[in-house]
Amino acid sequence: MKIIVPMAGIGSRLRPHTLTVPKPLTVIAGKPIVQRLVEDISSVIDEKIEEIAFIIGPAKKGFPSNTEENLLKIAKELGAKGSVYVQEEALGTAHALFCAKDSLSGPCVVAYADTLFKADFKLDSNADGAIWVKQVEDPSAFGVVKLENGFIKDFVEKPKDFVSDLAIIGIYYFKDGDRVRDEIQYLIDNDLRENNEYQLTNVLETLKQDGAKFIPGTVNTWMDCGKKDPTVDTNKQVLEFEHAAGNNLVSKDVVLENSEIIQPCFIGENVVLKNTKIGPYVSIGANSLVENSTIENSLIQSNVEISNANLNNAMIGNHAKYNGKYTSVSIGDYTELT
Structure with missing residues (x-):
């Protein structure tokens, strides 16, 4: 085959x-x-x-x-x-x-x-x-x-x-x-x-x-x-399937400083979370920093910096920087919104 x-x-x-x-x-x-x-x-x-x-x-x-x-x-x-x-x-x-x-x-x-x-x-x-x-x-x-x-x-x-x-x-x-x-x-x-x-x-x-x-x-x-909204929803469904199968998608080296992860979530390697609440239904790629934020139902790629955010139904590309109060954002790679 x-x-x-x-x-x-x-x-x-x-x-x-x-x-x-x-x-x-x-x-x-x-x-x-x-x-x-x-x-x-x-x-x-x-x-x-x-x-x-x-x-x-x-x-x-x-x-x-x-x-x-x-x-x-x-x-x-x-x-x-x-x-x-x-x-x-x-x-x-x-x-x-x-x-x-x-x-x-x-x-x-x-x-x-x-x-x-x-x-x-x-x-x-x-x-x-x-x-x-x-x-x-x-x-x-x-x-x-x-x-x-x-x-x-x-x-x-x-x-x-x-x-x-x-x-x-x-x-x-x-x-x-x-x-x-x-x-x-x-x-x-x-x-x-x-x-x-x-x-x-x-x-x-x-x-x-x-x-x-x-x-x-x-x-x-x-x-x-x-499109963006269906892709974020697909991320949610995949996380649900993985969680139901008993798979833990949170990297062992994630740094939690006064932060909380509500499953199901995917958190990549070398991610730092400070004063932050993540989940449910959030994916965050490797080498990212999130601080002073609340994020749910969102798809975030790697090498991202997020601060002072309240995100829901968001999709953020690689190497992006985001600092703001908008909730349902869609920003691509190497974009800065501060």
Whole structure:
């Protein structure tokens, strides 16, 4: 089994945080989103993961020079071969996947690094593939599926009129990755675009018309990391899951001076808390200083200095400095608000 992770998007909806760090590398409760994604997939699939292939964007879109090194380390820690490909130009979901064509073979899970999830993957060997879905209130913003007799009948991209409320969350299983690769090659060779992009839903539709049978998979929890507020909420949910599993995410070397931590929280290494109340649902990255503050339900990255703050539903980037009375702030890396 292979895992293929397209993650080349610039994450414009999460700016300013994605101006310096690509969205899939944004840290949630101590780990980058993409690391949590592949760890979750690996933990629920009862098969050996042979390879994890990542499709990233070019350096000019903000992908740091050490991105490949870090991704290969994630794959190695899961006992898999790591591969990294670059999508130089954003030309759609199918094009992103095709950038990893050398890895797109055999049975594979494709997971776009936009969301996190909690689910039980049960791969049906009688089906040609599975598309994981979640019931949503407003399906017009998503690709959706229509079902018939337990199989997927139609794929509809962002329907203006209601056809289904089962949104495609961006996680797929393909029994035959070679077949998917060949269909994408056909799209590209014949320049078959939709809204000037090569879409994976078009590939799925062609495969279905050729007789492929796709079944829906459902997730128990779907956590969005697209915008600031949903990302802060995702941090909260991940902390809840970690705490329920009995995992202590507070570093042993945290310095507490007249301060209190209310679980669940993630507190990184070399963090100093002075006259401060932290939690619940707060993540603070390594080498940070917080003093004379009260913080809850917030996502704070590393090397941050915060003082005289009362924060709730806040997201603060790396190397930022904050001193103020605003509560629900969103400031990026290397920003000073004093």
